[in-house]
Amino acid sequence: xxxxxxxxxxxxxxxxxxxxxxxxxxxxxxxxxxxxxxxxxxxxxxxxxxxxxxxxxxxxxxxxxxxxxxxxxxxxxxxxxxxxxxxxxxxxxxxxxxxxxxxxxxxxxxxxxxxxxxxxxxxxxxxxxxxxxxxxxxxxxxxxxxxxxxxxxxxxxxxxxxxxxxxxxxxxxxxxxxxxxxxxxxxxxxxxxxxxxxxxxxxxxxxxxxxxxxxxxxxxxxxxxxxxxxxxxxxxxxxxxxxxxxxxxxxxxxxxxxxxxxxxxxxxxxxxxxxxxxxxxxxxxxxxxxxxxxxxxxxxxxxxxxxxxxxx
Amino acid sequence: xxxxxxxxxxxxxxxxxxxxxxxxxxxxxxxxxxxxxxxxxxxxxxxxxxxxxxxxxxxxxxxxxxxxxxxxxxxxxxxxxxxxxxxxxxxxxxxxxxxxxxxxxxxxxxxxxxxxxxxxxxxxxxxxxxxxxxxxxxxxxxxxxxxxxxxxxxxxxxxxxxxxxxxxxxxxxxxxxxxxxxxxxxxxxxxxxxxxxxxxxxxxxxxxxxxxxxxxxxxxxxxxxxxxxxxxxxxxxxxxxxxxxxxxxxxxxxxxxxxxxxxxxxxxxxxxxxxxxxxxxxxxxxxxxxxxxxxxxxxxxxxxxxxxxxxxxxxxxxxxxxxxxxxxxxxxxxxxxxxxxxxxxxxxxxxxxxxxxxxxxxxxxxxxxxxxxxxxxxxxxxxxxxxxxxxxxxxxxxxxxxxxxxxxxxxxxxxxxxxxxxxxxxxxxxxxxxxxxxxxxxxxxxxxxxxxxxxxxxxxxxxxxxxxxxxxxxxxxxxxxxxxxxxxxxxxxxxxxxxxxxxxxxxxxxxxxxxxxxxxxxxxxxxxxxxxxxxxxxxxxxxxxxxxxxxxxxxxxxxxxxxxxxxxxxxxxxxxxxxxxxxxxxxxxxxxxxxxxxxx
Numbered sequence: 068x069x070x071x072x073x074x075x076x077x078x079x080x081x082x083x084x085x086x087x088x089x090x091x092x093x094x095x096x097x098x099x100x101x102x103x104x105x106x107x108x109x110x111x112x113x114x115x116x117x118x119x120x121x122x123x124x125x126x127x128x129x130x131x132x133x134x135x136x137x138x139x140x141x142x143x144x145x146x147x148x149x150x151x152x153x154x155x156x157x158x159x160x161x162x163x164x165x166x167x168x169x170x171x172x173x174x175x176x177x178x179x180x181x182x183x184x185x186x187x188x189x190x191x192x193x194x195x196x197x198x199x200x201x202x203x204x205x206x207x208x209x210x211x212x213x214x215x216x217x218x219x220x221x222x223x224x225x226x227x228x229x230x231x232x233x234x235x236x237x238x239x240x241x242x243x244x245x246x247x248x249x250x251x252x253x254x255x256x257x258x259x260x261x262x263x264x265x266x267x268x269x270x271x272x273x274x275x276x277x278x279x280x281x282x283x284x285x286x287x288x289x290x291x292x293x294x295x296x297x298x299x300x301x302x303x304x305x306x307x308x309x310x311x312x313x314x315x316x317x318x319x320x321x322x323x324x325x326x327x328x329x330x331x332x333x334x335x336x337x338x339x340x341x342x343x344x345x346x347x348x349x350x351x352x353x354x355x356x357x358x359x360x361x362x363x364x365x366x367x368x369x370x371x372x373x374x375x376x377x378x379x
Numbered sequence: 380x381x382x383x384x385x386x387x388x389x390x391x392x393x394x395x396x397x398x399x400x401x402x403x404x405x406x407x408x409x410x411x412x413x414x415x416x417x418x419x420x421x422x423x424x425x426x427x428x429x430x431x432x433x434x435x436x437x438x439x440x441x442x443x444x445x446x447x448x449x450x451x452x453x454x455x456x457x458x459x460x461x462x463x464x465x466x467x468x469x470x471x472x473x474x475x476x477x478x479x480x481x482x483x484x485x486x487x488x489x490x491x492x493x494x495x496x497x498x499x500x501x502x503x504x505x506x507x508x509x510x511x512x513x514x515x516x517x518x519x520x521x522x523x524x525x526x527x528x529x530x531x532x533x534x535x536x537x538x539x540x541x542x543x544x545x546x547x548x549x550x551x552x553x554x555x556x557x558x559x560x561x562x563x564x565x566x567x568x569x570x571x572x573x574x575x576x577x578x579x580x581x582x583x584x585x586x587x588x589x590x591x592x593x594x595x596x597x598x599x600x601x602x603x604x605x606x607x608x609x610x611x612x613x614x615x616x617x618x619x620x621x622x623x624x625x626x627x628x629x630x631x632x633x634x635x636x637x638x639x640x641x642x643x644x645x646x647x648x649x650x651x652x653x654x655x656x657x658x659x660x661x662x663x664x665x666x667x668x669x670x671x672x673x674x675x676x677x678x679x680x681x682x683x684x685x686x687x688x689x690x691x692x693x694x695x696x697x698x699x700x701x702x703x704x705x706x707x708x709x710x711x712x713x714x715x716x717x718x719x720x721x722x723x724x725x726x727x728x729x730x731x732x733x734x735x736x737x738x739x740x741x742x743x744x745x746x747x748x749x750x751x752x753x754x755x756x757x758x759x760x761x762x763x764x765x766x767x768x769x770x771x772x773x774x775x776x777x778x779x780x781x782x783x784x785x786x787x788x789x790x791x792x793x794x795x796x797x798x799x800x801x802x803x804x805x806x807x808x809x810x811x812x813x814x815x816x817x818x819x820x821x822x823x824x825x826x827x828x829x830x831x832x833x834x835x836x837x838x839x840x841x842x843x844x845x846x847x848x849x850x851x852x853x854x855x856x857x858x859x860x861x862x863x864x865x866x867x868x869x870x871x872x873x874x875x876x877x878x879x880x881x882x883x884x885x886x887x888x889x890x891x892x893x894x895x896x897x898x899x900x901x902x903x904x905x906x907x908x909x910x911x912x913x914x915x916x917x918x919x920x921x922x923x924x925x926x927x928x929x930x931x932x933x934x935x936x937x938x939x940x941x942x943x944x945x946x947x948x949x950x951x952x953x954x955x956x957x958x959x960x961x962x963x964x965x966x967x968x969x970x971x972x973x974x975x976x977x978x979x
Contacts, residue, residue, distance in 0.1 A: 267811035274769050274790050275828055275877070276798045289815035 102292040109362075109369035118361025125355045129174025136168040140325035148334075148341040157343040161334050166344045173325035174351060177314065180240055181306035187245030188306075189299050192252025197283045197291070199253065200260035211257070214250035222247040222309060230318040240319065244309055248302050259294040260287050293370030300363025304356050311352050327352055383408040384553050384586035385432060390445035392427050392436055399656040401427050401440055402610040409586040411553065414577065416601030416618075417590045418633075420653060420892040421863075424610040429556045429590045433470055434462045450553055468498040470554040471547035473576075475562055477539035481531040488527040491515075491546060498550045514545040518575050537568035541575060548579050555580070555587045561596060565756040565919065570963035573600050592892060594637050595922070595965040598622055603689070606630045609653050609664040611680070616690030622967055626686050626697040628669045631704040636897035638922040640949065640966045646926050648898025652862065663694070671696040671703065720747040721782070722881050722913045723768065723801075728777035730763050730937075737763050738775065738937045745881065750907065750914040752928035752945070754921060754960070760937040761917050762806075765885050768915065769803035781881075799829045802874035806886040808866035812858040818844070818869050819854030822876050829877040847872040847902060864895035868902070875906065881913045888923070900927055921964045925949060933957045 109115045138144055138155075145152065145159035152158065157166040199210040217225070222244070229243040230236075263269065264287065272282050288295075313319050314328025322329065327348035334344035390405040402424035409415045419425040430437060431447050434454040447454045449470060457465065466472070474480040482490060488511070495507045502510075512522035518541040520526065531539055540560055547555055557576060561569040577600055580587045591597050597604055598618065605615040606627065614627040625631050632649045651668040654660060663680055666672035675695050683691040694700060723745040730738035737760045745751045755761045766772035768779055770790030779786045781800055786793055805811035812821055822840045830839070841851035847868040858866055867887055874882055884903070888896035904927065906912055916928055924931055924945060931948045933941040933956065941954040952958045 267805040267807060268813040270771055271803065271805065271811055271873075274771055274798070274803050275825065276790055276793070276795065277828070286813055289813070292815075 102289075102296070105293055105296065105366065105369050109365040112365045112368060114361045115365025115369075118358045118363075118365060121354050121358030122362065125174070125351055125358065126178065128171065128351065129178050132171030132174060136165075136171040138165040138168040140164065140169045140172040141323050142168075148337045148344075150341060151343070157347060158341050160330070160341070160344040161337055166330075166341075166347065169325040169330060169344075170327070170347045170351070173327045173330055173348065176237070176320055176324075176326050177307065177310050177328065177352070180237055180319075181244075181303060181310045183241045184244035184310065185248065185299065185303045185306045187241060188248025189252050189295075189302050191245065192249040192298075193256050193288070193291075193295060194283075195249060196253035196256025196258075197260050197287050200257045200264050201279070201283055201287060203264070207257075210253070214253055217247065217250045220247075222305070223312060226309065226313055227316070227318065230313065235318040235321065237319070240310060240313060244306055247309075248305070252298050252302060255294055255298055256291060259291040263287055263290045293366075297363055297367045297370060300359055300366055304359045304363065307352060307356050307359065382410060384411045384450065385409040385588070386446075386448040387428075387431070388446045388448070390428070390431055390447060391443040392424075392431060392440050393443040394439060394656060395441050397657065399659075400443065400610060401656050402431075402607075403443075405431075405445070405612055407605055407612065407615065409554070409588060411584040411586050412581055413603065414580055414587040414589055414601045416597030416604040417588055417607060418592065418594055418597050418604060419607035420592055420633075420894060422609075422653060422655070423607040425590045425592075425607050426558055428607070429558050429588055432554065432556050432588060433466050433472055435466075464498070467494060467552075468550050469552055470556065471550065471552035473540075473543055473547045473555065473557040473560045475559045477536065477543045477560075478531075478563075480543055481539060483531050486528050486530055487542060490531075490542075491527075491549060494546050494549055510549060514549040515542075517548065517579060518542075518545045519571075520545065535568075537564055537572060540564060540568075540572055544572070544575060544579070548583065548585075551583060552585060555585050557587060557589045557591075559591050559593075562591075562593075566921070566960060566963045566965075567756065569596070570965070573965075576600065593965075594634065594893065595967050598967040599965040606633070609659060610656060611664065611693065613665070613694070614690075614692045616687065616692075620687050620690045624687070624690075624701065626690070626692040626701050627665075627694045628671055628696070628700045628704055629665050630692075631700055633894060634967065635705070636894040637967060638897075638900075638920065638926050640922045640925060640961070640964055646897035646900050646923075648896075648901055649894040650898075665694075671699050721745075722747050722749075723915070724778075724780040724783075725764075725768070726778040726780065728764070728767060728775055728779065730760070730767055730772060730775035732763070732774070736937070738767070741777070741937075741939055743932060743939065743942075745913050745915055747880070747913055748907065748911050749930065750916055750928045752924035752931045753915060753917045753934060754919065754924060754931055755934035756919055756960075759934045761934050762885055764934070765803070765883050765915065765917050769801060769883050770798070771803070795829070799877045800879050801881045801883065802877050802879040803883045804867075804870050804874050804885065804887050807890050808863055808870050808887075809858075809890070811870050812866060812873075814858050816857075817854060818849075818856055818858065818861070821869065822854070822873055825873050825876040843872045843876045844869075846875060846906070862895075863891050864898065867891060867895075867899055871899075871902070871906075875910070878910075879912070881915065883915045883917070885917045886919065889919070896923075903927065921949070921960060922966060933960070 141164060143163045144155050144165045145163055147159060147161050147163040150158045155165045155167065160166050160169060195210055199207045225247050226240065226243045230239055233239045269282060269286050272286050310319070311328045314326050315332050317332060319328055320326040330348045331345050334341065338345050386408045388406055391400055391403040393400040405428055407415065417425045417428060427437070427440070431442070432449065434447070434457065436442055442455065449465070454462070491511045491514070492507055495502065495510060499507070511527070515522040515526070520538060520541055534542065543560070561572050564572060573596065576587070579585065589597060589601055601618050603615065603617050604621040605612045606629065607613065608629050614621065614625065614630045621630065622634070625634060635647045636649060638646050649668055654664055660667055662677040663672070666676040669676065681693045681695045683693050684697055686692050686697055721744060725741055725743040728738055728741040729736070741764060743751070753761050753764065763772055767775050770786065770788065770793055773788035775788060781797055786797055790798060819840050822843050823836050826836065826839055840854050844851055844853055849865060849868050849872065853861065853865070853869070858869070861869065888899050891899065900923070903914065907914065916924070918924060928945045931943065931945050932939050933948065933954060935956050941948060941952065941957050948957060949961065952961060
């Protein structure tokens with residue numbers, strides 16, 4: 068009958084057992100998580116595994132680094148901008164502090180700030196997007212036009228505006244980076260939800276008087292988990308870049324604290340003399356974004372069902 | 380040219396990489412001017428056979444043996460170029476959905492001439508245009524330049540399908556494959572399209588393979604009929620033999636599942652499922668669902684027995700089948716004594732869709748325990764009316780009264796008890812269940828909303844599922860793990876979980892196979908007697924209402940043109956529209972009483 072009878076016939080290996088003789092009133096299990104399946108499929112892809120390896124490595128450096136650092140991040144260990152030596156494997160920075168120790172101490176901030184900003188922004192964005200898609204009235208217009216206003220500015224400009232007005236506080240960065248993610252996420256989620264909104268099971272929920280909040284969280288959200296996971300990964304990548312840039316510009320953690328973005332700024336003038344103090348944080352941030360990007364790509368592929376092998 | 384236009388010998392199409400066939404042992408032939416109906420339920424392999432005549436196998440499959448011989452040429456020996464010339468030229472194809480088979484970006488002139496250019500490359504432009512106009516005339520479409528300049532979206536569904544037919548016949552093929560070409564069309568349009576196909580096949584002496592799941596349509600059109608079950612032809616014979624004296628148990632049960640306009644039969648479903656290509660039983664594939672099955676059937680697939688002139692059946696027990704399986708069902712519709720208690724009343728209802736006025740002064744009443752069928756073609760406004768009742772369409776004036784109390788238009792504004800009383804079952808079971816929730820979660824939520832929630836939820840969910848003959852294990856499944864019929868049962872179970880007094884069923888069987896449809900109708904009938912349910916049953920299938928409805932309301936263009944008891948409306952229609960609808964509805968006449976089985 069349909070164009071894909073062969074495919075369906077093969078796929079539906081599970082059907083067939085539930086109709087017919089009732090097996091007596093046994094209790095029914097009511098829980099199961101389908102999105103875990105996407106993650107599992109994503110993990111089968113090489114790119115996801117490589118990405119996960121890279122991210123795990125960089126996160127481990129940032130988290131356990133302070134425990135294994137040979138020196139205090141603020142202790143002077145040598146002549147400023149001196150090269151590698153037995154005391155300091157990667158040399159000393161512009162003020163004569165150990166580059167390796169500062170590097171090992173400086174990753175945690177950028178990681179948690181980007182993660183928090185991502186969660187905050189994606190969470191709000193999903194909410195706004197789904198509400199806009201579901202409302203289909205003036206509220207949709209108001210939300211989406213407000214999004215357009217935010218979208219008109221580059222993300223970094225808005226964040227710099229906020230930190231210069233409110234001071235270089237980490238929570239300001241978290242909130243503003245999150246808010247600049249919001250419209251981008253909201254657009255994608257609204258698009259994804261728009262065709263779910265028209266499906267009959269949403270109407271069925273309306274007909275029995277489900278609350279709007281329940282329809283948005285219970286009926287719409289579970290049906291947009293794949294774009295949501297992709298969005299999470301993608302925004303994390305952007306957050307890392309953004310947070311690093313802000314910190315490089317001097318609005319993140321303040322000296323003498325160790326921080327990857329700050330390290331690049333402090334040592335950039337001597338890059339030809341002592342490249343390690345810039346190169347280490349650059350490598351770490353670069354690896355991290357490549358890693359999160361690979362994971363995101365893997366999830367996106369798993370979500371739409373490309374698994375590399377079936378293509379050939 | 381040989382006497383047969385199409386000859387299929389022991390065709391086998393298998394799934395690549397698996398030791399399973401989609402279809403096997405398919406043998407049939409079609410003479411010029413003859414229409415062979417190929418009937419089967421979804422997944423039976425009928426489209427695969429139709430495609431094989433075009434020398435095409437869908438992805439994931441491959442021809443594993445046998446031969447398809449068209450005009451004396453074996454398709455297996457043709458190269459890609461010859462095959463391309465064959466398709467459209469010698470063998471034409473009419474697809475199921477004209478909306479997707481016509482290119483929306485091309486004018487009709489371009490579409491039609493593309494076809495002619497490919498197959499008649501040495502023709503002049505004038506000759507092509509002349510043939511174009513001739514073809515359109517044949518299918519009763521205008522053939523002037525203005526019409527040729529139109530785009531597909533400027534035509535109605537029926538017109539699009541007739542353009543597809545004109546395209547198929549334009550190159551004067553010898554063989555034509557029709558893949559359910561009337562599935563999406565209204566009965567009136569369907570009748571016109573069928574008449575066109577039949578006439579063209581006769582006048583041009585074209586051999587046609589008509590693939591369909593609709594037995595009534597095939598009964599109208601075909602000269603001979605083949606019935607497929609799980610990849611095998613189980614019975615083949617002339618139209619009359621097959622409908623008057625069917626011999627295979629499956630054919631007989633299938634016929635019993637088809638609703639009948641004259642109402643001599645109550646529909647009865649076939650329990651169980653058709654097996655999938657990968658897990659067919661040994662022996663006869665139908666034996667797990669067959670009452671007559673013996674050890675013999677479990678061992679080996681029966682060979683073809685010749686039971687009449689050109690009538691073959693693959694069943695060891697064809698004689699018993701003819702004797703023991705009635706083609707008619709047992710009981711007829713439950714006609715409940717008119718209970719005076721009014722459940723639902725619709726008064727002076729006018730509805731709009733934006734600026735369009737879609738319902739005009741509708742008046743309806745449904746009593747307790749009664750089934751009112753609302754019949755009409757697509758676009759007649761019957762779904763809008765149902766949605767007004769359920770509170771899903773709120774742009775209306777007039778009153779919807781539940782036991783005498785006017786209901787607010789929007790479901791959200793209605794009281795909990797009003798929402799509980801009226802439950803809505805959607806047309807498409809593939810869309811009405813949240814794919815990310817298990818069946819158990821879906822039903823449990825309904826219980827939480829309307830029943831007393833709390834402990835014992837698992838057991839109560841199981842009870843709800845058992846009420847619609849699903850086992851409790853279905854609760855852990857997701858909708859995509861169930862078949863269409865099972866999903867629709869879940870949707871009904873969900874509605875029943877609220878313990879409503881009124882159920883609005885919007886074309887709930889139109890997406891399902893006949894045997895599944897019969898089972899659902901069966902279920903509804905039982906539930907009505909058990910629970911004292913009132914039904915507002917919306918359908919475009921007139922034959923169906925005979926088995927289920929007490930009263931009928933006929934609707935066209937937003938107005939109700941006739942209401943009355945089912946028998947009266949079907950036998951003595953007063954409105955001209957009802958008469959036209961009845962005349963256009965295809966129907967099968969089957970033998971009354973058990974067919975006489977020959978000795979031996």
